[in-house]
Amino acid sequence: MGKLFTFLTRTRGVGRLHWTDWASYAYLLFGVVIMFGPVLWLLLSSFKSEAELQRFPPTLLPYAQEMISIDGYDKPLPLFEITSGEFAGARAGQVRRIGLVSQLVRPEAPKDIIKVPIADRKPIEGINFAFENYGDLFKRFDFLRYLWNSVFITTMATLIMLLVNSMAAFALSKYHFRGRSTVLALIVGTLMVPQTVVLVPLFLITRELGMLNSLWGVIIPGAATPTGVFLLRQYMLTIPDEILDAARMDKASEWKIFWRIILPLSAPAIAVLAILAIMWRWNDFLWPLIVLSQNDKFTLQLALNSFQGQLTTQWSNLLAMTVLVLVPIAIVFTFLQKYIATGIASTGGK
């Protein structure tokens, strides 16, 4: 702790920390609590049993009443501590409860049933992670189907988008043909009509193509993105044309030049776009909500949203599912943080 303090209070220049430095660190620590605390709380809560989730005020860690196995009883009994009366201080398992009286047995005298008013005993609790919240998702909910739908949409949409957009970017960066500036202007134009303003006609077109309630109906309409074309084109412009000329000398076809030379050389930009595309598709909500109305076609996001509206869904399962939806993005973020930050900064979001 002391070491940490010296580390944090060490300044670049001379002397002690200025009050503005203290204010900065206070602000940042407050930020850590506000930004990170809720996610941590979600994670801890997702391991609590349904009964434990109802407790108010809530505890930080998940607790559950301890159970005890006593000779002569088939099932483990809930463990209590007797707080007053003849047996004060003793620990006993509860056999049954009748009205306000609880019947308990002590492990050292399994035959001897003692009767104690329920006010005179308190449950003994230990930390207990309710992993069944997660298990239930696979047993009682169709979690794997939603996961598959999400993974399928994300993978296919990303692959198609990368191929289609890189082909267009290649044409727009390496060829000088009539109409190039018109095409560029048209693509800039599509920046101005986000999906949200053409929902109705997009719905009709998707329906006419027979893609309603099909995963392809989510994948195809978003496959061409102006952002993707521009990001890749900017990068491909930096690849010297001499490389292409050299390949043409060797009788390479234009397609071969594209995927043997240009694509490998654009790998950094493609990686950035791939990460962005994966996140957009994984988190996509409004368009899938309109296209997919059958339960078995739902993505994880849609399933999560529809579960929270159902009365039969319990918070314990809902929280566990939220964590599972969050985990892939958290993993991607941890490992590829640098690319994500530069990618998002260079494309201005979506």
Added chain:
Amino acid sequence: MTALVNAIMNIIEIPMRFAQKRLGLRRIAWVFLLPNLVLFGIFAFLPVVLNVIYSLTGTDQVMLSDRTFVGVDNFTTLATCANHLDPNTCTQDLFWRAIYNSLWFVTLQVGFMVGLSLVTAIILNGKIRARGFFRSVFFFPVLLSPVVVALIWKWILQREGLLNAGMDAFGLTPFNWLLDRNWAFIWSIFLSIWAHMGFYTLILLAGLQAIPRDVYDAALMDAAAPFRMFRRITLPLLMPTMIVVLLLALIKGVQTFDEVYAFTGGGPGSATTFIIQYIYETGFAGTPRLFGLAAAASILLAVVLIGLTLIQLSVTRNKVDG
């Protein structure tokens, strides 16, 4: 995997080689452009045209041939109000409520968010230890899905939630935050700032880091006070970035839907119903499906967005031109 990709690419090469022989080296570019242009054509340009047709036709039929021409009726229906300041007097009262909600929301959300992002970016740009860590702390919610964001905060704000527990500990009465119109609105703004401010912080931080150090060194030589340096150097040089950030935030703020819809469902009542939700509910969620009204509302939204985007593009033009 690589073998599969190679095989696919080799198969595509056969028609491409043929096309190259027929078209020559210049026009082959169009073949590369084709898939993208087809997708743009079908899913971006065609919808714009169809949207106009939808907005000028009525009935709940989705097929254009089944729809009747009604002229500007849809727009008139949207606009008809005895008193435009009071949504209750409008034929489409939800539309006007959504507009007023959106206006309030965008003003407050963008204002507070850009302000907070600026403060955060300036602090992160200072002499800070573990800067990378703090930067990611503010940034990571940007990557969370809207539904996850909504559920995280719903869980904290619910009746038996963490916030009420905290209030209880201080002797305050627990409160059902999301059942109160005003609080639901305030928390929606909060939620949206929480989820998006990292993105704007990142852009502003990049803008701050692009300001050359020697400008500050020169000011230090002249013994300029820190606040004066901020006002005379940092702010003016950061202005272009600030404008871009403001416009991006406005464009996104006007289109707010996902996280608030999953958070409050637009309620209680219509307290947090914004313009996209109006379009979604009018066109898709309700019966009858009023595609014409939804399309008309979309066009009004599009006009606003196109205006904002044109301003943004003219500010960042140097980025777009190749």
